Amino acid sequence: MKNNRKTQTLAILALFAVPFALITSCRKSAEEIAALVSESEASEIVENAVADRTAGMAMPTVDMARIIDAYLNNCGVPGDTTIQKSNNGALASYNYTFGLGWLITCNGFGIPQSAAVDITGNGTLSTAHWAGNDHATGNLGFTGLSPQEPAYLVNGTYTLQGDVTGDLRRIDPTFNCTTTISLDGLGISKSSYEITGGTGTVQVTGTNGQGNTSTLNGTLTFNGDGTVTVTVNGHSHNFPI
Numbered sequence: 001m002k003n004n005r006k007t008q009t010l011a012i013l014a015l016f017a018v019p020f021a022l023i024t025s026c027r028k029s030a031e032e033i034a035a036l037v038s039e040s041e042a043s044e045i046v047e048n049a050v051a052d053r054t055a056g057m058a059m060p061t062v063d064m065a066r067i068i069d070a071y072l073n074n075c076g077v078p079g080d081t082t083i084q085k086s087n088n089g090a091l092a093s094y095n096y097t098f099g100l101g102w103l104i105t106c107n108g109f110g111i112p113q114s115a116a117v118d119i120t121g122n123g124t125l126s127t128a129h130w131a132g133n134d135h136a137t138g139n140l141g142f143t144g145l146s147p148q149e150p151a152y153l154v155n156g157t158y159t160l161q162g163d164v165t166g167d168l169r170r171i172d173p174t175f176n177c178t179t180t181i182s183l184d185g186l187g188i189s190k191s192s193y194e195i196t197g198g199t200g201t202v203q204v205t206g207t208n209g210q211g212n213t214s215t216l217n218g219t220l221t222f223n224g225d226g227t228v229t230v231t232v233n234g235h236s237h238n239f240p241i
Contacts, residue, residue, distance in 0.1 A: 036172050037206040042216045043237035046202050046230045048130060049160050049179040050220070051241055055085055055094040057158040057181055058195060058241050060119050061140065064100055065152050065188045068115050068142055075106035085123075096123030098136075104145070112145035119158070132177075134162025140183070151196055154186040172208040179204050186222060195241055198222040202230065 119138030186198035
C-alpha cells in the first residue's frame with residue numbers, strides 16, 4: 001500500500017513538473033533579452049538609414065549639394081527650405097518631410113570655402129522586412145566649395161530615432177531604435193551629384209517594451225561604385241545607395 005501511495009505521489013509531481021519545465025524553458029535570461037538586435041538586423045537598419053531609395057541620409061545630403069551649388073554667391077546669408085519626398089516603389093515606400101538650413105562662408109575674396117548644414121526630417125518607411133516612423137536630425141559641414149574642386153566633402157553626424165517593426169522578428173517585433181551615423185569625408189561629385197567615396201561609423205541602439213537596451217557599433221565604407229558596405233561586429237553587408 002505504501003508503495004502504491006509513493007507511486008501516485010511521484011506521478012502527481014511529475015505532472016506538475018512538466019508544465020513548470022516548459023514555462024522556465026520559455027523564459028529568456030536578462031542577457032538574452034538585452035541582445036534584442038542582431039548584427040544582421042542592425043546592418044539592415046543602417047541600410048535603411050543611409051540609402052537614398054529609403055529616404056535615408058543620402059537623400060537630403062545630396063539635395064543639399066545641389067542647393068549649395070545654387071547659392072554659392074550668397075556668402076554669409078542664412079537659407080532654409082522644406083522639401084517633401086514620397087515613393088510607393090516595389091522595394092520601398094516612404095513619405096518624408098525634410099527641413100534644410102544652410103550658411104555658406106567665403107574668404108576675403110568672396111570665394112566660397114565651406115557650408116554649415118542643418119537637417120530635420122519626419123516620416124514613415126516600409127520595406128520588405130521593416131516598417132516604422134522616425135525623426136531625423138543632421139549637423140553636417142560641406143567643404144570643397146571653391147570652383148576648382150571636383151567634389152564636395154561632407155563631415156558630421158546624422159541621427160534617426162523612432163519605432164521600427166521587423167516583419168521576421170518572433171520576439172519584440174516592434175522596438176524603439178536610434179541610429180547615429182558619423183561621416184568622414186563623404187564625397188559628392190559636383191557634376192553628377194553621385195556619392196564618390198568616404199567612410200563613417202554607425203551606432204544602432206534598440207530598446208524594447210520592457211526597457212531592455214542593446215547597442216551595436218559598426219563602420220561604413222562608401223565604395224565609389226554606387227554601393228555601401230556596413231560592417232557590424234564582423235558581419236558585413238553590401239547595399240546600393
